[in-house]
Amino acid sequence: MRVKSRKVYAAVGAAAVAMAVALVAASLLGARGTSHATKVTGPTLPGAAETAALFRGIPQHGTTLGSPRAPVTLVEFADPQCPYCAQFTAQTLPVIVRDYVRTGKVRLVFRGLAFLGPDSGTALRWVLAAGQQNRLWNELDILYRNQGTENTGWVTQDLLDAAARSVKGLDLARMHSDQGSSAVRAEAAAAAAAAGRAHVPGTPYFEAGRSLASVRPLALKSFDPKAAAAQLDTLLKR
């Protein structure tokens, strides 16, 4: 091998190793710098007032929100740990609730999934337990407002207790007993089965129709509330 070639190979190797080390170091530092857990600093969680205002006065029954006579049923498949679900809940849901659910045009049905990891299962059982007291949507909303980084153990019992205290009327002792109940397990299993039948590829995933029995996939074009509203308007006109 010529001396020049040897020098080029050495330089290329050294530069590549240096670049790779820099990339890996940046990745590890970035991952470490990301927030892990949601800190519980008070008896209630941040956003409790906003959550209460969003759902105040709207009928809830189990996993459903809104009038049972609403002409359109919108089913949301979501994982409590899913960041995009939290984004949808923050950006789009308030408009849907204000303009469509509160006005009796749309009924929401929650199909809770726990596919992202152990924290998903813990949070989902807690949310479904809130459904036993007809406050599922409040509890889900407050958890999304205080969502931590997935699979970092952010769903602590302290956090869940604070989330329950943040929703007026929730019986905390009953939440503890209901989270492991057969009703909650059955609801989670039913949602997982429905997701399997619908071939849900990820969350949030939506179905809509005139009734729960006639729902069809609804691909929300974006989390822009106006775009979602336009799609719901189209469904209401049918």
Added chain:
Amino acid sequence: MGAGIAAYLSYTRLAHTQILCTSGGCETVQRSRYSKLAGIPVAYLGVATYAVLLATVASVRETAAAAGAVVALAAACFAAYLVVVQIAVIHAICAWCVASDAITVTIAALAVLRLTRTLE
């Protein structure tokens, strides 16, 4: 093909759309703490890397071949690191990412071969 995969993964990030995934772990990986590098999604960096590699191929100069080999080898090492992270840390496999990683390793081998021929 690698650029296409990276572009698709970038699109799903930009459009907040669901990833078509056979392994079931794509979303977990794409939403993990390791899916960004200095705040930039790794998928975007993938597109940029493929663009740089394409640019180096366009030139027949020795420096272009050397630069291509440096970028490709570094990308291959980083791809190997990402596969280890998926298996050992995130405990989920993103089939699209692994396919792109495999292509990156192949490109690195070809880039070294090209450099060898250029230096001969």
